[in-house]
Amino acid sequence: MAPDAVERIAIESDADVVTARQRARALAVTLDMPSTDQTLLATAISEIARNITTYAKRGEVCIELVRDANGRRGVKVVARDHGPGIADLERALTDGYTTGGGLGLGLPGARRLVDEFDIQTAPGEGTTVTLVKWTRG
Amino acid sequence: MAVPILKQGPFLIASIQSALTDTDVLQLRDDVMAQVTRHRSRGIIVDVTSLDVMDSFVSRSLQGIARMTRLRGAETVIVGIQPEVAFAMVQLGMSFEDVQTALDLEEGLALLEAGFGGT
Ligand SMILES: Nc1ncnc2c1ncn2[C@@H]1O[C@H](COP(=O)(O)OP(=O)(O)OP(=O)(O)O)[C@@H](O)[C@H]1O
Ligand SMILES: [Mg+2]
Numbered sequence: 001m002a003p004d005a006v007e008r009i010a011i012e013s014d015a016d017v018v019t020a021r022q023r024a025r026a027l028a029v030t031l032d033m034p035s036t037d038q039t040l041l042a043t044a045i046s047e048i049a050r051n052i053t054t055y056a057k058r059g060e061v062c063i064e065l066v067r068d069a070n071g072r073r074g075v076k077v078v079a080r081d082h083g084p085g086i087a088d089l090e091r092a093l094t095d096g097y098t099t100g101g102g103l104g105l106g107l108p109g110a111r112r113l114v115d116e117f118d119i120q121t122a123p124g125e126g127t128t129v130t131l132v133k134w135t136r137g
Numbered sequence: 138m139a140v141p142i143l144k145q146g147p148f149l150i151a152s153i154q155s156a157l158t159d160t161d162v163l164q165l166r167d168d169v170m171a172q173v174t175r176h177r178s179r180g181i182i183v184d185v186t187s188l189d190v191m192d193s194f195v196s197r198s199l200q201g202i203a204r205m206t207r208l209r210g211a212e213t214v215i216v217g218i219q220p221e222v223a224f225a226m227v228q229l230g231m232s233f234e235d236v237q238t239a240l241d242l243e244e245g246l247a248l249l250e251a252g253f254g255g256t
Contacts, residue, residue, distance in 0.1 A: 014159035021190060022156065039189060039221040043229060046192040050159070095230055105193045109229035 006064040011079075012057075017049040020061040024075060027063055031073050033135050041075060041133040044113040047106035048079045048129045054100050056083020056126065066132065074115070074134035082126035089121055140165045142172055147179040148249055150242070153187055162198045169202055170209075178211050180249035184242055186217030196231045203236045212237060212252060216245035 007027070009020045021042040028038045045061065052059040059081025066076045091097045093111065098104035107129075111117040116132035138161060142151045149172055151165060169181055183199060185191065191199075203213040214237040218226075226233070239245040 018156050018158055025189070036221045036224060039225050040228060042190045043192050043225040046190055046194075047229070050192070050194060103193050103197055103231075105230045109193065109231075112228045112230070113225060 006062060009061045009063070011049050011052045011059050011061055011081075014050075014053060017046055017053060020049045020063070021045040024063045024077060027065060028075050028133070031065065031075065031135050033075070033133070037133055037136070040113040041077075041131070044110035044131055044133075045077055045079070047110045048077070048131065051106055051127075051129075052079060052081045052083070054102075056081035059083065059126075068134070072134055074132050077131040079129045079131075080126070081128075085123040085125050085127055086119075086121040087123045089119065093119075140168070142168055144172070144176055144178070145246075147177075148246065149173065149176065149178045149181045150184065151181065152184040155187060156189070157195065159194055162195055166198060166202050166205070170205055173206050173209050173211050180211055180252070181206055181213045182242060182245045182249070183213060183215050184217050184245075185215060185222075186219070186241070188222060189219070191218065191222050191226055191231075193229060193231060196226060196233065200233070200236055212249060214239050214245040214248055216241055 007023055009016060009023060011020060024045050025038045025042045028041055049061055062078045064076050067073050086092045093108050095108045096104040114131040115134045118130040121127040138155055140151050140153050142149055151169060199215055206213050216239045218238060239248050
């Protein structure tokens with residue numbers, strides 16, 4: 001899998017959250033991803049990147065174009081921070097669970113918006129969320 | 138980028154022009170509240186036509202604006218949610234149940250006028 005393009009965006013402020021989702025959409029456009037799917041991906045990134053600024057203060061989002069074994073193309077997003085981590089991941093992935101006075105929709109919602117969703121976290125060590133949105137057909 | 142707010146008779150029209158940071162959204166909330174108070178407005182339209190993403194923060198903030206202005210006797214109508222944005226909001230799990238929405242500015246104004254016209 002040739003690394004077509006990898007973009008790394010430092011996430012430190014709310015403006016970086018906007019940049020991350022806009023850069024991902026720009027990459028999705030190069031794959032001719034349907035505009036609805038671009039919107040779903042951009043919305044998921046917004047949630048995940050905001051969780052970085054809210055809970056970990058800073059981190060990064062890396063966006064790359066990927067290709068699966070069948071040649072299908074997609075956009076992969078890795079959001080990484082070294083913040084407090086998530087003690088109860090199962091609850092954090094449940095609609096409505098929040099420790100930050102939010103709606104508790106960010107993680108479970110982002111999971112519904114993309115094709116692949118993975119989260120690695122450990123208290124005191126940080127959190128890494130990986131998302132993939134595939135082009136159709 | 139600040140959101141311009143225009144006064145049109147008893148109503149205010151806030152037209153979002155470009156992607157909003159969280160700071161911009163909070164600024165919009167404060168500006169709307171200040172202007173509703175200053176002008177004793179009866180209704181507010183927030184035009185989100187240009188937003189390509191409405192995530193949980195923006196949605197929650199718009200709901201907050203609607204609730205706060207209602208306590209001041211003013212109804213808020215969100216207009217121009219794009220079809221793809223609406224789809225993403227539903228997938229995300231956002232419900233806009235207690236917030237008035239309309240297709241576009243014209244319909245939003247008609248809604249406000251139907252509710253508050255003649256008063
Ligand atoms: N990067 C992270 N680091 C540490 N904790 C996190 C992180 N992301 C999420 N969490 C924890 O998981 C919970 C659920 O996150 P989620 O994004 O679903 O909801 P929220 O941020 O609380 O509210 P919303 O996103 O709806 O505004 C958070 O309240 C927080 O406790
Ligand atoms: Mg969140």
